[in-house]
Amino acid sequence: MFDFNDVPNSSNWIKETYGSKEVLANHLDKGIEMLFYVEENSFERIEIQNVVAALREIVLILRKKN
Numbered sequence: 638m639f640d641f642n643d644v645p646n647s648s649n650w651i652k653e654t655y656g657s658k659e660v661l662a663n664h665l666d667k668g669i670e671m672l673f674y675v676e677e678n679s680f681e682r683i684e685i686q687n688v689v690a691a692l693r694e695i696v697l698i699l700r701k702k703n
Contacts, residue, residue, distance in 0.1 A: 665695055
């Protein structure tokens with residue numbers, strides 16, 4: 638599984654930009670919710686599903702590290 642600690646300065650970037658991993662996770666959760674309101678035919682269904690899956694994985698990683 639991907640680990641944000643393997644990315645140089647990721648913890649500093651998260652802290653400086655969002656304050657904490659939990660705050661970033663909350664923003665990503667809101668992004669997932671916003672995808673429910675995308676207008677029809679804006680994207681292919683599989684494209685949206687792929688984005689949601691990626692966002693969900695990041696949220697889970699961020700919350701696991703807290």
